[in-house]
Amino acid sequence: MIQLTFGFGAVEAELWRLVFVMTRIGAALLAAPFFGAAAVPVQLRVAMTAAIAVLVCAWVPLQVPPALFALPGLIAIAQEALVGLALGFVLQLSFAAPIVAAEQIGGAMGMSIASTADPLSGAHSPALGQYFTVMLSVIFLALGGHLTWLQLVIDSYQVLPPGAAWLSPEQLHLVISFGGSMFVAAVAIALPVTLILLLVQFLTGVLSRSAPSLNLFALGLPAGVLAGIAALIVAAPLAAEQMADLSAEALTNAAQVIGQ
Template sequence: MIALDFGFGALEHEFWRLLFVMTRIGAALVAAPLFGISSVPPQVRVIGAGAVAVLVCAWTGVVVPPALFSLAGLLAVLGEVLVGLALGFVLQLSFAAPILAAEVIGGSMGMNMAVAVDPNSGTQSPALGQYFAVVLTLVFLALGAHLQWFALLVESYSTFPPGHTWLGAERTALIASFALRTFTTAATIALPVCLVLLVVQLVTGVLSRSAPSLNLFSLGLPAGILGGLAALLVSAPLLTDLVVRLSHDAVTQAAEVLQP
């Protein structure tokens, strides 16, 4: 099968089949926002990919290329990586919406000075972005969306069997179009707070103009922070609804990629 024979017969065949199946699952876990963060040890990802691969091998009839170390076999492995990265990247697009909204809100509030390391990307992000990301993660897990995503990952072996993993121009354009939903959702999350902050800044500007002795920075920054926090509290139900919709869209977008 792979031009190497260690003399273990059927057991060796199943071992290479398991490793081949783990390629797509491991790529998807690395690209996914929840399982691919830097704080998750690589050993945990390998164990998780192996556990899911055992179920896939038992539930599906995945056939390994006859010569895995040949050019055709390596192309098949690259195709597996491509499908896995695509399914994980779709989740990344959904989880990026709250971070984009936090950038806009934090810039208006003056909260961008308070930054923290984003565990998803390893880069610095506003503190509000961490808050939104935690809320989205909790809702995503509470709704069981991660289980639906794993089910779609298993289903991908029927839509894209080994050796037939080319996504094509239509699916590639579809994945790129998901970015529009990301920006739309980010604008929807940030719009109520930004409108309140705009009113606060207008009032602060009028007061500073009418009373020049008032310091604009000493008055505007605390007012912006208090107004932004009040707007976040008032818009909390809207944020919850949008986060629930984001979780649904994340799974729906992954399902759209798998549609024939």
């Protein structure tokens, strides 16, 4: 008897291979600032993950666990998700530095009460945080950082092949240590503006002591806002250079996580 076969077994194997490859890429896109934003539809994110996974399956030879729903397969899926989340989280740490800097500047200017919805996370953030976030996003995209980061995600399949992709304790400690770099970058961004605001507040305090009849709130708040806006305009070129360095540092940190 002749048994007909239409090759559906091979098609099913390729489908599960595609789903397995999509795990790392999807986790990285979910944790990344741009691709994981609340404004990005889930359908678009899944489509991007599938498109990149098809290219990875064609370019990189991969060994997929024979049974994904068995214990070894579930462990391999957890490994893929961990690597993807680490790559996206490192990028997210760098993009959190302007938000921290905006908190400091807004508090010194008296504008901490002004907040808007962050399009990246959906949470409320200072209005100045939107300014710094948009500036960093434009510079990051202009430098091609998103393409370099996607290349790092694809290269991670060769450096950390599936099935042997557990991050070492040194790599996990490296990811945590990037939080300190984030605070250092936030201080560097906020330092020029906060220094000027500190001088304005010092002069306002001197005037209030020398002339107690002056209303401190009526004088200090407008002076702080005007001085802060002027300082932001003057420090804009310096902030642009800091954003470019922050973008390069984010990509360097992501490369260090996968050992490149």
